[in-house]
Amino acid sequence: MxxxxxxxxxxxxxxxxxxxxxxxxxxxANKRKYDVIIVGxxxxxxxxxxxxxxxxxxxxxxCFQDSPRRxxxxxxxxxxxxxxxxxxxxxxxxxxxxxxxxxxxxRAREANVYRLAQVSVNIIDQCVAQGVxxxxxxxxxxxxxxxxxxxxxxxxxxxxxxxxxxxLGAYQALSRQIGLGKVKMYPRSEMLDLVxxxxxxxxxxxxxxxxxxxxxxxxxxxxLGTGGYGNVFYLSTNAKLCNVTATWKAYKKGAAFANPCYTxxxxxxxxxxxxxxxxxxxxxxxxxxDGRVWxxxxxxxxxxxxxxxxxxxDYFLERKYPSFGNLAPRDIASRAAKEACxxxxxxxxxxxxxxxxxxxxxxxxxxxTVRERYGNLFDMYEKITGENAYKAPMRIYPAVHYTMGxxxxxYNLMSSIPGCFVxxxxxxxxxxxxxxxxxxxxxxxxxxxxxxxxTIGNYFATNKQPKPKSDGPEFKKALEDSTARINKFLxxxxxxxxxxxxxxxxxxxxxxxxxARTDESLKxxxxxxxxxxxxxxxxxxxxxxxxxxxxxxxxxxxxxxxLEFGELxxxxxxxxxxxxxxHFRTEFQTEEGEAKRDDENFAFVSxxxxxxxxxxxxxNKEPLVYEEVHMSQRSYx
Numbered sequence: 001m002x003x004x005x006x007x008x009x010x011x012x013x014x015x016x017x018x019x020x021x022x023x024x025x026x027x028x029a030n031k032r033k034y035d036v037i038i039v040g041x042x043x044x045x046x047x048x049x050x051x052x053x054x055x056x057x058x059x060x061x062x063c064f065q066d067s068p069r070r071x072x073x074x075x076x077x078x079x080x081x082x083x084x085x086x087x088x089x090x091x092x093x094x095x096x097x098x099x100x101x102x103x104x105x106x107r108a109r110e111a112n113v114y115r116l117a118q119v120s121v122n123i124i125d126q127c128v129a130q131g132v133x134x135x136x137x138x139x140x141x142x143x144x145x146x147x148x149x150x151x152x153x154x155x156x157x158x159x160x161x162x163x164x165x166x167x168l169g170a171y172q173a174l175s176r177q178i179g180l181g182k183v184k185m186y187p188r189s190e191m192l193d194l195v196x197x198x199x200x201x202x203x204x205x206x207x208x209x210x211x212x213x214x215x216x217x218x219x220x221x222x223x224l225g226t227g228g229y230g231n232v233f234y235l236s237t238n239a240k241l242c243n244v245t246a247t248w249k250a251y252k253k254g255a256a257f258a259n260p261c262y263t264x265x266x267x268x269x270x271x272x273x274x275x276x277x278x279x280x281x282x283x284x285x286x287x288x289x290d291g292r293v294w295x296x297x298x299x300x301x302x303x304x305x306x307x308x309x310x311x312x313x314d315y316f317l318e319r320k321y322p323s324f325g326n327l328a329p330r331d332i333a334s335r336a337a338k339e340a341c342x343x344x345x346x347x348x349x350x351x352x353x354x355x356x357x358x359x360x361x362x363x364x365x366x367x368x369t370v371r372e373r374y375g376n377l378f379d380m381y382e383k384i385t386g387e388n389a390y391k392a393p394m395r396i397y398p399a400v401h402y403t404m405g406x407x408x409x410x411y412n413l414m415s416s417i418p419g420c421f422v423x424x425x426x427x428x429x430x431x432x433x434x435x436x437x438x439x440x441x442x443x444x445x446x447x448x449x450x451x452x453x454x455t456i457g458n459y460f461a462t463n464k465q466p467k468p469k470s471d472g473p474e475f476k477k478a479l480e481d482s483t484a485r486i487n488k489f490l491x492x493x494x495x496x497x498x499x500x501x502x503x504x505x506x507x508x509x510x511x512x513x514x515x516a517r518t519d520e521s522l523k524x525x526x527x528x529x530x531x532x533x534x535x536x537x538x539x540x541x542x543x544x545x546x547x548x549x550x551x552x553x554x555x556x557x558x559x560x561x562x563l564e565f566g567e568l569x570x571x572x573x574x575x576x577x578x579x580x581x582x583h584f585r586t587e588f589q590t591e592e593g594e595a596k597r598d599d600e601n602f603a604f605v606s607x608x609x610x611x612x613x614x615x616x617x618x619x620n621k622e623p624l625v626y627e628e629v630h631m632s633q634r635s636y637x
Contacts, residue, residue: 001609003622006410007111012628016115020454024461031056034460037204037219039191039246041068043167044424045225047448050173053182055453062186068171072227072239076163078286079155080441082120087144091152093117103149103329104432105581106631112429119446124156126449130169133158145289147437149329155438160284160377166441191246192482194253195475201420202468205482212547214483216475218468221419221456228403228425232562234506236400237269237282243558244565247407247426255415256607258408258428261573264435264582265515266401267333270384271353280399281384284377285437288326290361293317295354299344305355305393316340324636331434331582334398338515348395355393404431408607412455423447433581486546489556494539501536502559505566513570516586522574533563568608578602599631
């Protein structure tokens, strides 16, 4: 496999403008001749579908929810970054670019990150024009707040429901195109496979989740906007239905999978409360603007938080990282919390928690102001824990949240399969080894509104392919394979539930490849996962029939893919013998316990190439070359 990133030549600040001019165009009349399939209708998928339909393309959009409004993008709470410098505090495109590169521990592709920073300023204008109700200052100007990894206020927000409001904006644009007949929407539909014809992606196989019907859909290009793979850990902040299936099917058809070991642990989640839980709840990073993180200085201190005097508290983020304090990046804040709990200073059941305290903010600003900024988040916390965070500190602990790895894509967002584009969290492109807060929404909308609509036209204009037919031999073969797999699930009739396998896999992943990984733990995981996968195919039970609503069958397909993907994730983590961002190998750390990179040997993107069942994948490497920044030891002190 040859990895051609297609990064344009020229100065960094001019690459995207130069590239847009040099790309081939499709004239408006000819756009009507092209069909595009988009899988996923979150921020990336909905914005891409709406924009490409507006341009004139014929779009089919698929989602497994009952409505695009239910996409997991609604769960993003805190905000969206943009280099507007409304606060006049020194922000700029260059600073957002550098903060993102540094936040990703110098493991992101420089040209992509700079383009993201450039496009960020347009996203806010787009969303305001759509009516997204961003918070505003008293005089009517858009408000900003700070997020981790930055010393400026560049995050636009709508209380604690920014993702939901942005998705409604994209959904309005999508609905308009559905009404005009330019987008055909397929809700309650799940992609089972990618169809490749003569080396180009030309369609997908889909199961109707209500009727069970399996159908083929052909198009001139396929776009995957299906989110991340965090649920391989079972417990995560992701919606339960989030999965790796679409990008995994693309991987098995020839699309390289990049940096799967880069998994983000979010420091601000409600701690695990028992084995009964099926997911975890995120408390927005925006809370760290006004909340102070601390633990008691004395081990096993069982006093209530208000009984512990100031001098007996350790505000460990402020102590360890005085320049950034409670707004240290997520990976660093998560490891600091884990370290405190490992040292016996944790609070709450099992000692797996730290305090997030708003007493000082309420004293300084007043409860009404805090309620205005974060009220829905405080309400959510109280409904889940039964505790009033206005009166006592929240208890938080790190949890799996976002995945920086994903399908490898070039500068045009095209995977290593021509005609298969991957956008948003489903690709690897913009965050390196750690994502800064409020950058996920930024990337999803940048890809969908402002990048893919240009680059997909260039693909059409430069690749003259025959019109695909959904009854062609490649489609028939993929449909037969998908049907056979479903029948296989139903024929096993074992004794263990799908969920029990998922839970066991998640436990292996968290314990062996979670916040900290070691050579020994990863090798253990690489023995345990194939054994568990073998048992799955011998002893799983999937009830019901294929021709009906069967959520057990849906789950089986997703867990089967997780059981394969989890092995690749651990293999990638084992191969990357350094610590960087969300990938922390305990053998590679500084004397202060920080991540220790090895730029001489590991300044590359790991792009894994599928070789077939039971064959080890091939590791391809895309070197990371920096023209504008100097790779240095990351410091937030």
